[in-house]
Amino acid sequence: MDKVWESNFSNKALNVRPSPIREMLSVVRQPGMISFAGGMPAPDVFPVKEFHEGTEVFLRDGPSLLQYGTTEGFTPLKEFLSEWTAPRMGRRVSTDEMLLTSGSQQVLDLMGWAMIDPGDYIITEDPSYLAALTAFHNHGSRFIGIPTDAEGMVVEMLPEKIEKARSEGKKIKFIYTIVNFQNPAGCTLSLERRKKLVEISNKYGIPIFEDDPYGYVRFDGDHLPSLFSLDPEGGVIYAGSFSKILAPGTRIGWCSGSSDIIRKLTVFKQATDLCSSPISQALIYEYCKKGYLDGHLPKIIADYRTKRDAMEDSFEKYLPLDEVSWVKPEGGFFYWIDMPNIDAEVLFKKAIEKKVAFVIGAPFFANGGGEHNARINYTYSTPDDIEEGVKRLGEAMREML
Amino acid sequence: MQNLLNGLFSTAAKNIEPSPLLELLDLGKKPGMISFAVGMPDPDIFPIEQLQKAASVISREGRDILQYGAAGGYPPLKDFLAEWTAPRMGRKPLTDELLITAGSAQVIDLLCWALLDRGDWVICEEPTFQGATGTMFNHGARFLTVPCDSDGMKVELLPELIEKTRAAGGRVKFIYTIVNFHNPLGCDLSLQRRIRLLEIARTYGIMILEDDPYGWVRFEGEDIPSLSAMDDDGLVVFSSTFSKILAPGTRVAWCAGRSEIIGKMTVLKENTDTCTSVVAQALVWEYCRLGYLDAFLPNIIDHYRKKRDGMETALRKYMPLDRVSWQKPKGGFFYWLNVPGIPVEQLLEMALEKKVAFVPGNAFYPTGTGGLNNIRMCFTFASTEMTDLGVRYLGEAIREFEREPTQEKSGDI
Numbered sequence: 001m002d003k004v005w006e007s008n009f010s011n012k013a014l015n016v017r018p019s020p021i022r023e024m025l026s027v028v029r030q031p032g033m034i035s036f037a038g039g040m041p042a043p044d045v046f047p048v049k050e051f052h053e054g055t056e057v058f059l060r061d062g063p064s065l066l067q068y069g070t071t072e073g074f075t076p077l078k079e080f081l082s083e084w085t086a087p088r089m090g091r092r093v094s095t096d097e098m099l100l101t102s103g104s105q106q107v108l109d110l111m112g113w114a115m116i117d118p119g120d121y122i123i124t125e126d127p128s129y130l131a132a133l134t135a136f137h138n139h140g141s142r143f144i145g146i147p148t149d150a151e152g153m154v155v156e157m158l159p160e161k162i163e164k165a166r167s168e169g170k171k172i173k174f175i176y177t178i179v180n181f182q183n184p185a186g187c188t189l190s191l192e193r194r195k196k197l198v199e200i201s202n203k204y205g206i207p208i209f210e211d212d213p214y215g216y217v218r219f220d221g222d223h224l225p226s227l228f229s230l231d232p233e234g235g236v237i238y239a240g241s242f243s244k245i246l247a248p249g250t251r252i253g254w255c256s257g258s259s260d261i262i263r264k265l266t267v268f269k270q271a272t273d274l275c276s277s278p279i280s281q282a283l284i285y286e287y288c289k290k291g292y293l294d295g296h297l298p299k300i301i302a303d304y305r306t307k308r309d310a311m312e313d314s315f316e317k318y319l320p321l322d323e324v325s326w327v328k329p330e331g332g333f334f335y336w337i338d339m340p341n342i343d344a345e346v347l348f349k350k351a352i353e354k355k356v357a358f359v360i361g362a363p364f365f366a367n368g369g370g371e372h373n374a375r376i377n378y379t380y381s382t383p384d385d386i387e388e389g390v391k392r393l394g395e396a397m398r399e400m401l
Numbered sequence: 402m403q404n405l406l407n408g409l410f411s412t413a414a415k416n417i418e419p420s421p422l423l424e425l426l427d428l429g430k431k432p433g434m435i436s437f438a439v440g441m442p443d444p445d446i447f448p449i450e451q452l453q454k455a456a457s458v459i460s461r462e463g464r465d466i467l468q469y470g471a472a473g474g475y476p477p478l479k480d481f482l483a484e485w486t487a488p489r490m491g492r493k494p495l496t497d498e499l500l501i502t503a504g505s506a507q508v509i510d511l512l513c514w515a516l517l518d519r520g521d522w523v524i525c526e527e528p529t530f531q532g533a534t535g536t537m538f539n540h541g542a543r544f545l546t547v548p549c550d551s552d553g554m555k556v557e558l559l560p561e562l563i564e565k566t567r568a569a570g571g572r573v574k575f576i577y578t579i580v581n582f583h584n585p586l587g588c589d590l591s592l593q594r595r596i597r598l599l600e601i602a603r604t605y606g607i608m609i610l611e612d613d614p615y616g617w618v619r620f621e622g623e624d625i626p627s628l629s630a631m632d633d634d635g636l637v638v639f640s641s642t643f644s645k646i647l648a649p650g651t652r653v654a655w656c657a658g659r660s661e662i663i664g665k666m667t668v669l670k671e672n673t674d675t676c677t678s679v680v681a682q683a684l685v686w687e688y689c690r691l692g693y694l695d696a697f698l699p700n701i702i703d704h705y706r707k708k709r710d711g712m713e714t715a716l717r718k719y720m721p722l723d724r725v726s727w728q729k730p731k732g733g734f735f736y737w738l739n740v741p742g743i744p745v746e747q748l749l750e751m752a753l754e755k756k757v758a759f760v761p762g763n764a765f766y767p768t769g770t771g772g773l774n775n776i777r778m779c780f781t782f783a784s785t786e787m788t789d790l791g792v793r794y795l796g797e798a799i800r801e802f803e804r805e806p807t808q809e810k811s812g813d814i
Contacts, residue, residue: 004606004636005661008574013515013665022472022671040469048463055456062449066648068441102503102674109673113539114414135672138514139411173409207409247467249679251503260407264414271417271536272510272673273503277652277681 012138019130020363028357034389036376037357039183039333045303046247047287047296054286061282069278071270073100073254077285081254084288085240088215089256090229096259099266102276104213104241104253106269108132111209111237112139113268114261115173121165123175123206125153127336127364127373129183132176132211143366144172150327152189153177155197162204174207179227180215181332184364184375188330191224198231206235207261213241213253214332216297219305221330234258242284244333245297250280304333310383311335311376311390318394323401335376336361342400344374350396356389413539428758435791437778438758440584440734445784446704447648451693458687459680466683472671473663474501474655475682481689482655489616490639490657491630497660500667503677505614505642505654509533509577510673511666512610512638512656513540516574522566524576524607526554528737528765528772530584533577533612544767545573551728553590554578556598563605575608580628581616582733585765585777589731592625599628602636608662609637615733617646617698620706622731635659643685645734646698653677653685705734711785712736712778712792719796724804736778737762743802745776751801755794 021037028035058065072078078095086092101107108131116122118140124133126145133143144161146153158175165172175197179189189197201208210227228238237257242250255265269275287293312328315335324339339347344360351358361373376393378386426439459466466475473479479499487493502508509532517523519541525534527546534544545562547554563573576598580590590598602609611628629639635658642654656663670676688694713729716736726739740748745761752759762772783791 004634005608005659005665007606008516008608009665010514010516010518010521012518013669016665016668016672018668019671043464043468046463046467048460048467051467052456052460052463055453055459058449058453058456062447062452063444066447066449066452066650067444068644068649102678105675106673113411115409115411117411117413120411131672131675138669138672173411243469248469248675249465249467251674251676251678251680264410264417267417268414268539271532271539272507273652274506274532275504275652277503277678278650279652279684280678280680283680 016134016138019134021130021359024357024359027352030355032355033357034355034381034385034392035357036378036381036389037359038380039377040380041244041248042303042380045300047292050290050292050296051247051283051287053290054283057282057286065278065282067278069275069281071266071275073098073276074278074281074285077281077288080285080288084293085256088223088226088229089238090225093256097262098254098256099262099269100276100281101253101255101269102273103243103248103251104211104239105131105135107239107253107255107265108135109272110265110268111174112136112141114264116141119171121170121172123158123161123172124366125177125182125185126366127184127361127370128176128366129178129211130363133366136176141173145365145367148182148185148187150187151193152179152182152187153193153197155193155200158197158200162206172206174209175201176209176211178211180212180224181217181329181334183214183332184334184359184361185327185336186329186332186334187327188224194224194227194230198227198236201231201235202233208236210236210238212238213244215240216245217301217304218331219301219308228256237261245300246284246287246293250284252276252280252284304379307378307381307383307386310386311378314387314390318391320394320397320401323397333377333379335378337374337376339372339374339397342372342397344371347374347396347400350399351393354392354396356392358393417539425758425760428753434756434758435783435787436758437780437783437791438760439782440779441782442645442649443704443708443781446701448688448693448697451691451697452648452684452688455684455687455691455693458683462683466679468679470676470679470682472676473497473667474499474677475679475686478682478686478689481686485689485694486657489624489627489630491627494657495660498663499655499657500663500670501677501682502654502656502670503674504644504652505612505640506532506536507670508640508654508656509536509610511669512575513537513542514669515662515665516608517542522571522573524559524562524573525767526578526583527767528585528762528775529577529767530579530612531764531767534767537577538767546768549583549586549588551588552594553580553583553588554594554598556594556601559601563607573605573607575610576602577610577612579612581613581625582618582730582735584615584733585735585760585762586737587728587730587733587735589625595625595628595631599631599636603634607636611637611639613639613641614645616641618702618705619732620702620709629657638662646701647685647688647694651681651685653681705781708780708785708788711788712780715789715792719793721796721800725799734779734781736780738776738778739774740776740799741774742804743774743799745774748776748798748802751798752795755798757791757794759795
């Protein structure tokens with residue numbers, strides 16, 4: 001009976017691998033390690049007191065909060081979000097155009113359910129969010145990667161890529177893009193490219209999945225219009241999350257799109273987890289309703305801006321500047337380092353010896369690449385640790401050159 | 402774009418339809434409706450004050466519980482569950498043998514991810530919980546269904562079913578069974594059949610998903626040993642939930658099994674929703690840690706026992722006993738009525754006019770055939786007064802149907 005489970009595993013289970021980032025956690029937790037590896041918020045910015053205040057809602061609405069909730073999501077929170085996201089969405093979306101989810105990770109899984117048959121193709125940025133690639137891959141998708149530069153996905157390449165893929169009989173289901181402060185590349189899709197991307201989407205009849213977990217965490221510059229707001233055709237599904245603007249432990253995200261795709265996602269959500277925790281949803285609603293979301297968000301942004309600046313300064317000070325380059329992110333969680341003469345895996349081993357951790361570039365590429373890239377998170381560590389960590393990283397780099 | 406989007410949907414999306422049952426459940430939640438349809442706990446018995454007290458954990462442990470959590474679950478809650486479930490599991494599960502999930506619906510989703518390729522076969526009771534088979538269907542499952550009697554699944558039918566399927570080249574991946582106070586049947590799988598089921602699973606190398614959401618809600622009689630406790634081969638994944646022993650709004654459930662399968666399910670969980678709401682898990686843990694789970698559970702059981710008794714009394718009082726039969730459940734949430742000769746769809750229409758809702762038996766047949774003369778009645782949700790009134794209406798409605806000259810044999814329940 002020893003192999004009884006293994007011999008019955010599905011192909012998906014046989015192929016699935018734990019995220020390399022999660023795998024690294026044991027390394028990262030070594031004493032003295034400075035970690036730029038995860039993508040976690042700093043616990044110092046969690047509004048613990050304000051969030052706890054909301055728990056009085058149990059006494060007021062206990063009977064309904066402790067009951068099964070609707071799959072679509074807690075209506076008061078949906079109404080709040082519809083209002084709060086209106087500036088970004090270009091209008092107030094109606095309740096049947098929005099679904100509350102168990103984190104925005106669930107939107108990825110649900111989109112897989114609704115759109116992907118094994119062998120279908122998804123267009124992604126190269127590099128892209130690892131857990132998105134994995135979620136789609138589990139549903140059997142294959143990927144067409146489009147390079148990114150400082151202005152995000154090089155959308156000018158899309159028509160040729162799409163036409164070529166179609167001529168080879170490939171079925172493209174949607175374009176997945178992280179528009180603001182991309183994970184891992186840190187770049188933001190420019191306004192011009194946003195318009196072009198929507199045009200291409202409409203022309204070729206390929207919907208867009210606009211993933212925007214970081215969009216509200218902008219340090220400098222102006223917000224750019226969302227793809228959703230630029231598209232009159234209803235071909236964009238937009239996903240957001242409370243993980244970065246409140247706290248990830250709530251596990252509440254949302255998506256907005258045309259009512260027919262939202263309906264499909266809702267039916268699949270019903271089959272996978274019935275509904276997101278009404279308790280989590282109600283606590284978030286209380287927090288938002290009292291004005292804490294708007295009141296506290298500037299503090300989160302200020303904290304991360306300070307850290308981003310600390311990292312930028314440390315890079316300038318400690319990294320071998322003629323060997324590495326990067327785009328200064330205007331928001332979000334990550335730097336993405338290009339280091340053409342440095343093998344990221346070797347650097348990683350050296351860095352771990354020096355007690356600093358980051359994520360190598362390769363896992364973020366669906367079809368290979370990233371051997372000379374590093375993703376560096378700046379939100380989790382303190383500014384002092386950021387300086388010390390970058391110093392160690394710079395030393396490791398110099399030893400390799 | 403909208404029409405075009407429809408053209409791009411996956412096969413699963415084209416096949417999936419919201420279950421008609423859902424509409425019925427929504428109807429059941431409408432004010433003024435006496436609902437025996439929903440399988441929901443009674444909000445009157447939610448331990449609201451205790452949960453409010455447990456909420457202090459948010460200010461105490463806020464930095465941890467507002468952060469991303471481990472995909473496998475909040476460690477203190479896992480430790481508590483290992484200890485608390487030990488009597489039922491036969492031993493304390495290790496931490497890598499436990500996975501905390503976002504409700505027990507997710508256990509089914511994750512087990513399907515881990516075991517099913519499209520076209521694989523799942524063995525299940527017929528009738529069975531339609532939410533479970535719906536999820537399995539999305540994953541491409543085909544069903545081998547086994548009839549039940551008052552001792553649960555007729556497991557002696559399994560070897561032939563399995564051999565026939567294998568002979569035709571089919572892969573049978575797991576057996577899905579609701580062991581205690583079955584949904585919708587209300588029956589238990591007898592000890593003898595549990596032992597036999599494990600033997601069969603071992604002989605054929607087939608896994609078992611032991612779904613046990615109701616097991617701790619027993620009104621009378623002794624607990625029957627779980628399949629998990631008697632499983633020496635690591636073939637069983639046990640699944641249960643806080644939905645019935647605390648409150649469903651927590652959306653916290655768990656499963657336990659060999660580390661190989663739990664490990665796979667954990668990675669797949671990470672890909673689907675990263676981790677279960679740490680806030681919800683911490684609230685549940687604090688509630689348990691403060692002793693409320695053990696202290697309050699008897700109140701819940703008492704409350705539902707009274708409601709079960711209320712329905713039993715009403716059924717005896719109002720039903721034409723020569724035309725309606727049932728088995729009194731010893732726990733759980735449901736009665737399953739046999740109403741031979743009564744067209745239940747028509748009965749439902751009449752009942753709804755009188756603002757009484759129930760679920761027609763056919764909804765619980767994954768192959769779509771059967772249950773045409775059965776109805777499921779949840780006794781936990783409606784108040785005792787409303788139960789009395791609702792059953793009276795239902796009895797009256799049944800009497801309106803003319804007696805057929807020769808009654809159908811009721812056969813399998």
